[in-house]
Amino acid sequence: MENAAISKPGLSDLYHWDRTLVWHAFTQMADYEPFLIESGKGCVIVDAEGREYIDGVSSLWCNIHGHRHPTIDAAIREQLDKIAHFTNLGGSNSTAIRLAKRLVDITPEGLDHVFFSDDGATAVEVAIKMAFQYWRQRPNPRPEKTCYLAIGDGYHGDTLGSVSVGGVERFHAMFQPLLFETLRVPAPDTYRTPPGVAKGDLCEYHLQKLEQILAEHHHRIAAMVIEPLIQAAAGMIMHPPGYLRGVRELTRKYDVLMIADEVAVGFGRTGKMFACEHEAVSPDLMCLAKGMTGGYLPMAATLATSEIWRAFLGTHVESKTFYHGHTYGGNPLGAAAAMGTLDVFEQDHTLENLPAKITRLSDRLARIARLPHVGDVRQRGLIAAIELVQDTASKTPFPWEERRAARVCDFARDRGIWIRPLGNIVVVMPPLAISVEQLDRIAEAVEQGIAKIGD
Numbered sequence: 001m002e003n004a005a006i007s008k009p010g011l012s013d014l015y016h017w018d019r020t021l022v023w024h025a026f027t028q029m030a031d032y033e034p035f036l037i038e039s040g041k042g043c044v045i046v047d048a049e050g051r052e053y054i055d056g057v058s059s060l061w062c063n064i065h066g067h068r069h070p071t072i073d074a075a076i077r078e079q080l081d082k083i084a085h086f087t088n089l090g091g092s093n094s095t096a097i098r099l100a101k102r103l104v105d106i107t108p109e110g111l112d113h114v115f116f117s118d119d120g121a122t123a124v125e126v127a128i129k130m131a132f133q134y135w136r137q138r139p140n141p142r143p144e145k146t147c148y149l150a151i152g153d154g155y156h157g158d159t160l161g162s163v164s165v166g167g168v169e170r171f172h173a174m175f176q177p178l179l180f181e182t183l184r185v186p187a188p189d190t191y192r193t194p195p196g197v198a199k200g201d202l203c204e205y206h207l208q209k210l211e212q213i214l215a216e217h218h219h220r221i222a223a224m225v226i227e228p229l230i231q232a233a234a235g236m237i238m239h240p241p242g243y244l245r246g247v248r249e250l251t252r253k254y255d256v257l258m259i260a261d262e263v264a265v266g267f268g269r270t271g272k273m274f275a276c277e278h279e280a281v282s283p284d285l286m287c288l289a290k291g292m293t294g295g296y297l298p299m300a301a302t303l304a305t306s307e308i309w310r311a312f313l314g315t316h317v318e319s320k321t322f323y324h325g326h327t328y329g330g331n332p333l334g335a336a337a338a339m340g341t342l343d344v345f346e347q348d349h350t351l352e353n354l355p356a357k358i359t360r361l362s363d364r365l366a367r368i369a370r371l372p373h374v375g376d377v378r379q380r381g382l383i384a385a386i387e388l389v390q391d392t393a394s395k396t397p398f399p400w401e402e403r404r405a406a407r408v409c410d411f412a413r414d415r416g417i418w419i420r421p422l423g424n425i426v427v428v429m430p431p432l433a434i435s436v437e438q439l440d441r442i443a444e445a446v447e448q449g450i451a452k453i454g455d
Contacts, residue, residue: 011036011048026171040067043434045418056412056419056442058431061232061264063295065344066433072294075340079332088116088330096330099338103301106273106342108282111303115322116330120263121157123287123300124225127259128161129324130285130304131223134257137320138311142219147181149213149224149256154187155233156225156261165225168233183217185210187231188239191376191387192395203240211250218254223285225259228275229380232264235425236385238378245279257284257308263300267291268345268432271354271381284308294341299334350432358382360436361428364443371450373404384428386446397424404453411449417442426450 009017018034036048043066045055055063065072079095086093100114115130117123128148135145148165155171156162163172164179172179188206190199197205214221228244231237251258260283265275269291272278276286285308289300314320328334344350358381365377368386375389388404390396398404405421412419419442420427426446430439 014048042066042068043431043438051416053413053416053418054430054434054438054441056417056428056430058291058429059295060290060420061269061429062290062293063431064267064291064341064433065294065348065350066431067295069294069340069344069433071344071347072296072337072340075336075343076296076333079336082332084333085328085331087327089325093330093332093335095332095335095339099335100301102339102342103288103303107286107288107303108274108276110282110305111286112306113304113309115302115304116335117300117302117326118298118328119157119300120261120287120289121159121162122326123263123289123302124156124162124165124259124261125159126302126324127285127287127304128165128223128225130302130308130322131257131259133322134308134311135222137314138307144220145222147183147217147220147222149183149185149217149221151226151231152184152187153234153237154225154227154231156227157263171233183213183221185213187234187237188243189237190240191237191378199240203242203246206240206243207246207250210247214250214254214256218256221254221256223257223259224251225261227261228265228281229270229278230265230275230383232383233422235387235422236378236383236427238380242279244276244281248279248281248283259283259285259287261287263287263289265383267341268351268354269381269383269429271351271358273345273351292341293334293337294344296337296341297331297334298328299331299338348433354382354432357432357434357436357439360439361443364440364447368443368447368450371447372454373398374450382430382432382434385422386426386428386450388424388426388450400424407453408446408449411452412442412445415445415448417445419446 015034037045038048039046043055045053103114104112115126117126135142150165152167154167156166160178163175165182166172167184226247229239260276262274266288284305286303293299312320312322361384362379365379365384369377373388375392375395376387378385390398405424405426408426409419409421
């Protein structure tokens with residue numbers, strides 16, 4: 001190993017070490033084949049052998065403005081000339097302070113306080129703990145509020161707290177003995193609808209289900225956790241219009257906090273800066289990560305209302321402090337990347353340029369929808385999903401062992417397109433900086449791949 005460290009490793013060494021030393025997330029290492037990316041520029045990534053790919057999933061939904069954007073690069077370099085890291089446990093730095101002010105200014109009204117952490121799961125973990133502690137420390141305490149309410153098939157990260165409120169059985173069933181109590185309502189899925197419920201009645205149906213649980217259990221529910229509009233890792237499940245607004249109204253009615261997990265859907269993904277904006281919703285707590293730094297560095301934020309903030313204020317002996325923290329919370333480099341990312345939104349008119357791209361993607365999805373075994377295509381902004389089924393009438397899924405969507409992604413990769421599946425669902429979630437021509441290439445590869453695997 002010492003000689004290997006001194007001499008420059010060859011590509012075969014890197015492939016071998018990647019198979020045997022690196023334990024990849026959500027990957028069965030017994031059949032893993034290395035995919036080594038060495039560089040990227042704009043919406044194109046380049047592997048270790050020089051092959052180019054359009055990044056059709058934004059490097060796991062976090063790259064917004066493309067790779068190596070000069071504004072973000074410059075922001076990080078400028079910060080490096082000052083300081084790379086300083087703890088926010090009792091200290092601070094000007095870049096993180098300015099970022100906090102900017103986040104408060106652009107997020108929904110009432111979210112006036114920012115707690116920094118590392119990634120989406122930790123942002124949700126923070127919100128869960130804040131909600132729990134809030135009910136014990138507010139002027140009229142409600143210590144009986146100890147459980148949470150979440151949506152079936154939801155995904156909020158992989159820490160034990162975020163897993164507890166998650167509902168993806170395949171990911172988390174093994175850890176059930178370690179988890180705290182969470183009540184669940186059915187996912188308001190606009191594709192796989194309940195028997196006998198018309199699509200026009202779907203929102204009301206699911207809000208009634210929610211109110212039934214709230215009416216019975218609100219006295220012990222600390223908070224409801226929701227991915228606004230779209231349940232991402234569940235397969236890009238799209239909620240019916242009005243559901244998010246209804247959730248906000250019902251949680252207020254029954255005195256339950258609302259935690260909006262915008263980790264995947266925030267920062268322009270849905271066509272607006274935040275998904276909550278589509279239905280004019282202001283949650284009590286909002287979780288942000290992924291696109292916040294443009295996909296450059298790990299950084300997350302949990303925003304809270306002043307009502308929650310005040311419940312943590314007191315003298316030292318009252319012990320109302322939020323005893324939670326992360327070594328790299330409020331990291332100056334991450335904050336600089338986030339500031340650069342927000343600058344790009346303004347300089348490049350990112351949101352203003354989205355409608356034409358969204359329309360183009362919609363047009364291409366309409367073609368894909370006509371292919372055999374395409375059960376559903378769904379889209380919100382530049383988030384799209386194509387669900388493959390055995391039978392479109394019954395919506396019967398393919399056996400997961402057949403890897404239908406994965407085979408489409410493999411086909412696309414051979415043609416210079418990098419996309420990822422979710423079970424039987426092909427996900428298209430490119431950087432917001434994607435060009436119309438690049439969108440066409442992604443859609444063409446997906447269309448050809450679905451037709452190729454056939455029956």
